[in-house]
Amino acid sequence: MKSFKITKNFTIEEENNDSSLSLKEYAKIKILRAGVCESDVALFAGKLTNAELPISPTRVAIGLVSESEDITLRKGQRVMLSPYTRLENGKYVINGLKGDGYLADYVYAPLHNIYTVPLGVSDTAFTFIEDIAMAINVIEKLNIEKTKYVMLYGCTSVNLIIAQLCIYYQAIPIVIDSDAARLNIAKDLGVYYAINYNEEDVLQKIKEITSGKLVEYLILSSDVCDEIGKMLHYVRKNGNVAIVGYNTAIPPLKGDLSPIIINNLTVYGISDGFGEIETAINMLATEVVKVDKLIAQEVDISEAKNTFNSLAKQHNFLKTIFKC
Numbered sequence: 001m002k003s004f005k006i007t008k009n010f011t012i013e014e015e016n017n018d019s020s021l022s023l024k025e026y027a028k029i030k031i032l033r034a035g036v037c038e039s040d041v042a043l044f045a046g047k048l049t050n051a052e053l054p055i056s057p058t059r060v061a062i063g064l065v066s067e068s069e070d071i072t073l074r075k076g077q078r079v080m081l082s083p084y085t086r087l088e089n090g091k092y093v094i095n096g097l098k099g100d101g102y103l104a105d106y107v108y109a110p111l112h113n114i115y116t117v118p119l120g121v122s123d124t125a126f127t128f129i130e131d132i133a134m135a136i137n138v139i140e141k142l143n144i145e146k147t148k149y150v151m152l153y154g155c156t157s158v159n160l161i162i163a164q165l166c167i168y169y170q171a172i173p174i175v176i177d178s179d180a181a182r183l184n185i186a187k188d189l190g191v192y193y194a195i196n197y198n199e200e201d202v203l204q205k206i207k208e209i210t211s212g213k214l215v216e217y218l219i220l221s222s223d224v225c226d227e228i229g230k231m232l233h234y235v236r237k238n239g240n241v242a243i244v245g246y247n248t249a250i251p252p253l254k255g256d257l258s259p260i261i262i263n264n265l266t267v268y269g270i271s272d273g274f275g276e277i278e279t280a281i282n283m284l285a286t287e288v289v290k291v292d293k294l295i296a297q298e299v300d301i302s303e304a305k306n307t308f309n310s311l312a313k314q315h316n317f318l319k320t321i322f323k324c
Contacts (some may be wrong), residue, residue, distance in 0.1 A: 035127030133273025229255015
């Protein structure tokens with residue numbers, strides 16, 4: 001078996017491993033696609049100081065059953081591999097951070113990490129499962145209500161999925177970004193209010209849209225926004241704020257945080273979608289969420305080192321997917 005592991009800062013090395021695990025507790029899976037997130041890139045760049053190297057990155061993957069003794073799995077069956085491994089104490093660890101992820105041609109996956117998946121959904125789409133699960137987590141934590149305004153800073157794949165869920169639950173998303181192409185993606189996905197903050201006065205525009213009332217909910221992508229203070233002034237009294245993203249090694253958040261106290265805001269930090277994987281699969285299968293426009297690139301696993309070097313130099317709004 002061949003895998004790619006981060007061995008030190010800015011270094012990914014190919015490793016050959018012929019070891020095997022018990023097929024009573026594990027299944028051998030041929031990986032087809034593995035999705036990259038910001039925590040993978042932060043790990044590669046040495047920004048996660050508590051990580052134990054070497055480790056294989058990527059938190060979620062889609063593959064085919066190669067070997068298994070479990071009667072619910074058959075050879076050649078397409079399955080999805082969970083971002084999370086449950087522990088006996090009921091807690092969980094995130095694969096690709098506290099244990100090997102899926103950047104490999106084959107992996108041995110614990111049976112409880114394996115999800116059977118419905119037909120009719122592409123392999124690449126399933127690499128967005130954790131993004132969708134995180135988005136569901138945000139909707140539930142903030143208790144977003146119909147007809148209410150939700151402002152999302154940054155056209156990241158997670159935020160654009162949250163925007164779709166807002167529309168599904170009859171809330172009103174307002175997306176802001178500085179890139180016209182990304183804002184056009186938001187519009188293509190059904191977002192009516194898409195604001196380019198380099199071209200428009202955001203506060204004035206928000207007041208126009210909400211008849212001066214401002215927004216009830218603010219969702220910030222921690223992976224691309226460190227200027228939280230300015231954003232808080234767009235939220236009305238007793239509003240809710242979510243700071244969302246995979247990368248827990250973000251720089252210190254900047255700005256005036258006094259609106260949290262003055263306007264009695266409730267702030268949540270959300271960095272995963274644990275507990276929402278089954279719901280995410282259903283929403284993807286029923287096309288509540290569409291992800292085809294959220295793919296930045298698909299690259300061969302052999303290009304892992306060059307790809308991670310490139311990703312480490314920029315904010316990654318949309319998803320990079322490895323073909324294994």
